[in-house]
Amino acid sequence: MTKTRRLDKFAIAAALQEIAALLELKGGKDRFKARAYQAGARVVGGLSEDIGEVVLENRLTSLRGIGDALASQIEQLYLTGESSVLRGLKKDFPPGIIELSGVPGLSTAKIKTLHDALGITSVAELKAAAEAGQIRIIKGFGAKTEEKLLETIASHSLRAKNEERLHLHRALQTASQVTDYLQTSHDTTDITLAGSLRRWKETVGTIRIVANTTRPAALIKHFLGFPLVVEVIEQMEEASTVRLADGARVSLVAASPSEFALALLTETGSEAHVNKLHRIASDGANRQEAKSKRSKNPGRKSKPSTELPTEEDIYHQLGMQYIPPELREEQGEIEAALAGKLPADLVTFADIRGMVHCHTTYSDGKHSIEEMARAAEAMGMKYVTITDHSPTAFYAGGVTLDQLKQQWEEIEEVQEKVKVKILRGTESDIVADGHLDYPDKILEQFDVIVASIHSRYKMDSAKMTKRIVTAMQQPVFKIWGHALGRLIQRRPPFECDVEQILDVIAESRAAIEVNGDPWRLDMEPRWIREARKRKIKFVISVDAHSTGAMNNLKYGVGIARRGWLRKSEVLNTLGVKAFQNAVKPA
Numbered sequence: 001m002t003k004t005r006r007l008d009k010f011a012i013a014a015a016l017q018e019i020a021a022l023l024e025l026k027g028g029k030d031r032f033k034a035r036a037y038q039a040g041a042r043v044v045g046g047l048s049e050d051i052g053e054v055v056l057e058n059r060l061t062s063l064r065g066i067g068d069a070l071a072s073q074i075e076q077l078y079l080t081g082e083s084s085v086l087r088g089l090k091k092d093f094p095p096g097i098i099e100l101s102g103v104p105g106l107s108t109a110k111i112k113t114l115h116d117a118l119g120i121t122s123v124a125e126l127k128a129a130a131e132a133g134q135i136r137i138i139k140g141f142g143a144k145t146e147e148k149l150l151e152t153i154a155s156h157s158l159r160a161k162n163e164e165r166l167h168l169h170r171a172l173q174t175a176s177q178v179t180d181y182l183q184t185s186h187d188t189t190d191i192t193l194a195g196s197l198r199r200w201k202e203t204v205g206t207i208r209i210v211a212n213t214t215r216p217a218a219l220i221k222h223f224l225g226f227p228l229v230v231e232v233i234e235q236m237e238e239a240s241t242v243r244l245a246d247g248a249r250v251s252l253v254a255a256s257p258s259e260f261a262l263a264l265l266t267e268t269g270s271e272a273h274v275n276k277l278h279r280i281a282s283d284g285a286n287r288q289e290a291k292s293k294r295s296k297n298p299g300r301k302s303k304p305s306t307e308l309p310t311e312e313d314i315y316h317q318l319g320m321q322y323i324p325p326e327l328r329e330e331q332g333e334i335e336a337a338l339a340g341k342l343p344a345d346l347v348t349f350a351d352i353r354g355m356v357h358c359h360t361t362y363s364d365g366k367h368s369i370e371e372m373a374r375a376a377e378a379m380g381m382k383y384v385t386i387t388d389h390s391p392t393a394f395y396a397g398g399v400t401l402d403q404l405k406q407q408w409e410e411i412e413e414v415q416e417k418v419k420v421k422i423l424r425g426t427e428s429d430i431v432a433d434g435h436l437d438y439p440d441k442i443l444e445q446f447d448v449i450v451a452s453i454h455s456r457y458k459m460d461s462a463k464m465t466k467r468i469v470t471a472m473q474q475p476v477f478k479i480w481g482h483a484l485g486r487l488i489q490r491r492p493p494f495e496c497d498v499e500q501i502l503d504v505i506a507e508s509r510a511a512i513e514v515n516g517d518p519w520r521l522d523m524e525p526r527w528i529r530e531a532r533k534r535k536i537k538f539v540i541s542v543d544a545h546s547t548g549a550m551n552n553l554k555y556g557v558g559i560a561r562r563g564w565l566r567k568s569e570v571l572n573t574l575g576v577k578a579f580q581n582a583v584k585p586a
C-alpha cells in the first residue's frame with residue numbers, strides 16, 4: 001500500500017503512543033522501550049517547529065530523548081504513514097487490545113479468546129455481548145464471570161469518568177499538545193486554558209479550553225479530529241468533551257468573539273466563585289428594574305458597546321476589581337474585590353530575581369555549579385543559591401565538611417566566569433530533635449540556609465511540632481523548606497500544629513519556602529494565607545535537581561498567587577544585596 005499523505009506531528013505522536021501501549025502490554029524488558037516511545041511521543045507532539053523539516057534535515061536525533069531506533073520509526077511514519085515496529089506489534093495482539101486491556105481482570109489471553117469467539121474489539125462490544133448472555137457460553141468464562149465483567153465495566157467507566165484527576169504537570173503537557181493542535185485551525189483567534197489548570201490547582205479533573213472563533217462548529221469538528229481522542233464523552237454544537245489515549249479528559253468550548261469573555265470566566269470557575277458572581281449580577285439587575293419602574297422611565301437600555309467585552313469588563317460591570325484566576329475560590333476574594341481591597345501587587349513570574357534552592361552534583365543534582373549558574377543566568381536571574389544536602393541526608397549524597405570546602409572553592413572559580421551572583425547555601429536537614437545539620441560555626445558561614453525535614457515523617461503531632469519549633473528558633477536565619485513534606489497524590493502533609501509553628505516563626509529569624517517542585521507545591525495556599533496574617537516572609541523556590549527543573553518556577557509562582565502572596569512579601573523579588581541581607585544566617 002502506498003500513501004502520499006504526510007502525517008503531521010500529532011498523528012505521529014499518536015502512533016508512537018500506540019507503540020508504547022503495546023510494548024507495555026508485552027511487559028518484561030519491553031516496558032523500558034515503552035517508556036522511550038512514550039517520551040518520544042511527548043517530544044514530537046510538543047515540537048514547536050515543523051516535523052517535516054526536522055525529518056528531512058536529519059535532525060531527529062538532536063531532539064532530547066530521541067535515539068536512532070525511535071528516529072527511524074518517526075522517519076518511516078512521516079515518509080510512508082506506517083511504522084514497521086507498530087505493524088509487527090499489531091500482529092501479536094487482537095484488535096482493540098489497548099482499550100480492552102484497561103478493563104481490570106481482563107488478561108491479554110482472555111481478550112484474544114473473546115476476539116476469536118465473538119469478534120469483540122471494544123469495551124462497548126464487550127458490554128453488549130455480556131448483556132446478551134453471549135460470554136457465559138465461551139469456554140473458560142461462565143455466567144459468574146459474565147456478571148462480574150458487567151460490574152467491572154460499570155464501575156471502571158464510572159471511576160474513569162469521575163475520580164481520576166491528573167497531576168498539574170501532566171495536565172499542562174497534554175493541554176499544550178491540544179492547544180498546539182487547535183492553533184492549526186482557521187478562524188480561531190484565541191485559545192485559552194481555563195478550569196482548574198488556569199487556577200493552578202495541584203490536580204486537574206478536566207482540562208478545559210476555551211476558544212475564540214467565528215466558526216464554532218468547524219472548530220469542534222477539528223477538535224474531534226485530534227488523533228489522540230479515543231472517546232467522545234459529550235458533543236454539542238459549540239462544546240465537546242473527549243477522553244484521550246492517555247486517559248486525560250479534555251473539554252473545549254468554542255465561543256464566538258462576543259461571548260468569549262463570559263465563556264472564559266464561566267469555564268475558569270471555580271463553580272462557587274462563578275455562582276456567587278451570578279447572584280450578584282441578578283441582585284443588581286433586580287435593583288435596576290425596581291429603580292426604573294419607580295422613576296417611570298421607559299426602561300432605557302444601555303447603549304450596546306462596539307468594543308468586545310473582556311473578563312476585566314465583566315468584573316467592573318459588577319462593581320468590583322478584576323479578580324485573577326488563582327484567587328477565584330470563593331474564599332473572600334469577591335468581598336475584597338467589591339471593597340477595592342484586592343492586592344494590586346500579587347507576585348508575578350517577572351518579579352522573581354533569584355533562583356533559590358538549587359542542587360548540584362555535590363549532592364543529588366544532575367548538573368554542575370557552573371551549569372546551574374548559567375541556566376539561572378539564561379532565565380534572567382540576578383542570583384542563584386546553591387543549596388546541596390547536608391551530611392545527615394547521606395542517601396542524597398549529603399555534602400561533608402571536606403566537600404563543602406571544595407564546593408566553596410569551586411563557587412569562587414565559577415563566579416569569575418559568570419555574571420549571576422552565586423550564593424553559598426545548604427539545604428540543612430532538620431534532625432529528629434529539631435537541630436540543624438552542620439555545627440553552628442559552619443552554618444554561620446553560609447549565605448543562605450534552607451532547613452528541611454527529609455526523614456522521620458511519622459512522628460506524632462506533638463513531637464513533630466516541637467521538632468519544627470526548635471528548628472525555627474535556632475539563632476541562624478533559615479528558610480523552612482518544603483514545609484509540610486507532602487507529595488501530591490503520593491504522601492499527605494505530616495501532622496503538626498501548623499498555627500503554633502507559624503506563631504513561632506513570626507517571632508523568629510525564619511522565612512517559609514513556597515516549593516515549586518510540581519510534586520510538592522508546599523506550603524499549600526491556605527497555610528500561606530495563615531502565615532501572611534502573621535507578616536511572615538517567603539521565598540519562591542525551584543528545588544531544582546537539574547537545569548531543566550528551573551522551569552519549576554512557574555508552579556511556585558502559581559501556588560504563591562493562590563496564597564495571595566504579594567511581591568513585597570517574597571524575599572527573592574529583592575535585588576542581590578537586599579536578598580543577602582534579608583537571609584544572612586548570622
Ligand SMILES: [Zn+2]
Nearest residue numbers: 427452481482
Ligand atoms: Zn529537600
Ligand SMILES: [Zn+2]
Nearest residue numbers: 357359427543
Ligand atoms: Zn531540595
